[in-house]
Amino acid sequence: MAEEKQKKGFKIPHVFTLLMILILICGILSYIVPAGVYDRVEDPSTGRMVVDPDSFHAVEQTPVSLMTLLGALSGGMARAADIIFFIFVVGGSLGVLMKTGVLEGGIMALARVLKGKELVVIPIMVIIVSTMSIVIGTTEEMIPLVPLFVSLSLAVGFDSIVGLAMVTCSTAAGFACSILNPFNVGVAQGIAQLPAYSGSGFRIVMAVVFIGVTIALIMRYAAKVKKDPTISPMYEEDKLREIKEESEHVEFNTTRKLCLLVFVATIAIMIFGVIKYEWYFTEIGGLFLGMSIVVAIISRMGFDAYGKALSDGMVDVCSGALVVGVATGILWILTEGNILDAILHGAATVLTRLPSQVSAVGMYIFQCLMNYLIPSGSGQAGVTMPILAPLADLTGVTRQTAVIAFQLGDGISNAITPTSGALMACLGMAKIPWAKWAKWFLPIMLIQYGIGLIFVIIAQTMQLGPF
Numbered sequence: 001m002a003e004e005k006q007k008k009g010f011k012i013p014h015v016f017t018l019l020m021i022l023i024l025i026c027g028i029l030s031y032i033v034p035a036g037v038y039d040r041v042e043d044p045s046t047g048r049m050v051v052d053p054d055s056f057h058a059v060e061q062t063p064v065s066l067m068t069l070l071g072a073l074s075g076g077m078a079r080a081a082d083i084i085f086f087i088f089v090v091g092g093s094l095g096v097l098m099k100t101g102v103l104e105g106g107i108m109a110l111a112r113v114l115k116g117k118e119l120v121v122i123p124i125m126v127i128i129v130s131t132m133s134i135v136i137g138t139t140e141e142m143i144p145l146v147p148l149f150v151s152l153s154l155a156v157g158f159d160s161i162v163g164l165a166m167v168t169c170s171t172a173a174g175f176a177c178s179i180l181n182p183f184n185v186g187v188a189q190g191i192a193q194l195p196a197y198s199g200s201g202f203r204i205v206m207a208v209v210f211i212g213v214t215i216a217l218i219m220r221y222a223a224k225v226k227k228d229p230t231i232s233p234m235y236e237e238d239k240l241r242e243i244k245e246e247s248e249h250v251e252f253n254t255t256r257k258l259c260l261l262v263f264v265a266t267i268a269i270m271i272f273g274v275i276k277y278e279w280y281f282t283e284i285g286g287l288f289l290g291m292s293i294v295v296a297i298i299s300r301m302g303f304d305a306y307g308k309a310l311s312d313g314m315v316d317v318c319s320g321a322l323v324v325g326v327a328t329g330i331l332w333i334l335t336e337g338n339i340l341d342a343i344l345h346g347a348a349t350v351l352t353r354l355p356s357q358v359s360a361v362g363m364y365i366f367q368c369l370m371n372y373l374i375p376s377g378s379g380q381a382g383v384t385m386p387i388l389a390p391l392a393d394l395t396g397v398t399r400q401t402a403v404i405a406f407q408l409g410d411g412i413s414n415a416i417t418p419t420s421g422a423l424m425a426c427l428g429m430a431k432i433p434w435a436k437w438a439k440w441f442l443p444i445m446l447i448q449y450g451i452g453l454i455f456v457i458i459a460q461t462m463q464l465g466p467f
Helices: 002-008 015-032 066-070 072-079 081-099 102-114 118-136 140-155 160-176 182-191 200-227 240-247 254-277 281-298 303-316 318-336 340-351 356-373 377-395 399-415 421-430 434-461
Strands: 040-042 049-051
Touching: 015 066, 015 072, 015 318, 015 434, 049 377, 066 072, 066 318, 072 081, 072 318, 081 140, 081 281, 081 303, 081 318, 081 421, 102 118, 102 254, 118 140, 118 160, 118 200, 118 254, 140 160, 140 254, 140 281, 140 421, 160 200, 160 399, 160 421, 160 434, 182 377, 182 399, 200 399, 200 434, 254 281, 281 303, 303 318, 318 340, 318 356, 318 421, 340 356, 340 377, 356 377, 356 399, 356 434, 377 399, 399 421, 399 434, 421 434
Parallel strands: none
Antiparallel strands: 040 049
């Protein structure tokens, strides 16, 4: 009876349904919220287009029509075309790599080495991934590693959620506590006219706390799954025992070792290219396609087998790739209805009427909410910081505290927001439904939000500066 009642209870809708409901809500808001816009100007310190905080003005109401609303999916797909095709190319290329059996063979060899100390892999991987995010702001660059982390997690007796968590939770924690990340803290401090990467000591403490808590929570869950695999929301999909039994028969021979070496070299080249030449979707996608060709040659795959493996890999990530476009449709509707800036202006008006301590908390809450609409770190900084930086002066909040509120709000929810292309791509690679992932991550996110709130209050209380 209890089981029957549970089945009849509330169920999180499919991510496509959820996003389309949000698009509909945004369309309705375009009829209710008075339309208005800020002018965009080039910020001399960053060279980016940012809003002029004194330029907000009402414009003619532009409620979205039924056809515009129905076209949100197409508009979102077009706007997010670069990341959608990036996901397809990388997914196809990894499909070719997996076809060689290199991941199964290599992961099982590593699993045998880790036998009896499987939990050690979690802090090591979380620290590596979050450090890369803290320093250079890696997000999309981590997508290709998801299958590797998931395979490793399954091989040592955890589940696919642990594998995905080692990537997405670590990246989100790194973004929330960024110290040198040029894409969020660098842009935000530049707009706020703060010295570059000032307040690093405070952020180091934040990073230690956030990463430590993230490691502890993932390890706690992993230990439970190791003890009883049936508690995993992904138990049926993962089929832990069958995966391990099949993989144990995959020999890690010379050919597979060479293929693994090519994959590792590809990751190294990607990191170098991102740092040195600012590679992005096109270049990284091309690099992985080249990797798939080299792997196919080494493994003597043949033309037809290569084409099929490439196609199968793309099919596997198809749903995740398309979700990116649907999610971007939300931002497309807000822009078409000219209400995104109006929402921003309304929030800023409310914050000016609050005491400084409450205003700092209000900025934090506002940034947390804005990240669901604008999941891009630099994009959110360009839209919100030109308004919140001078607003901080008026309310007695230090500009450094305003940046802390921004980066925490920008980072924490990156691991759950369905409007994040990087997250949806990672979910596609891990083959985990968003609803199951969101239900698992929600308690962790609430803990992180609470920790973030404490740090914002501390920053404002100590008047974190230099100003």
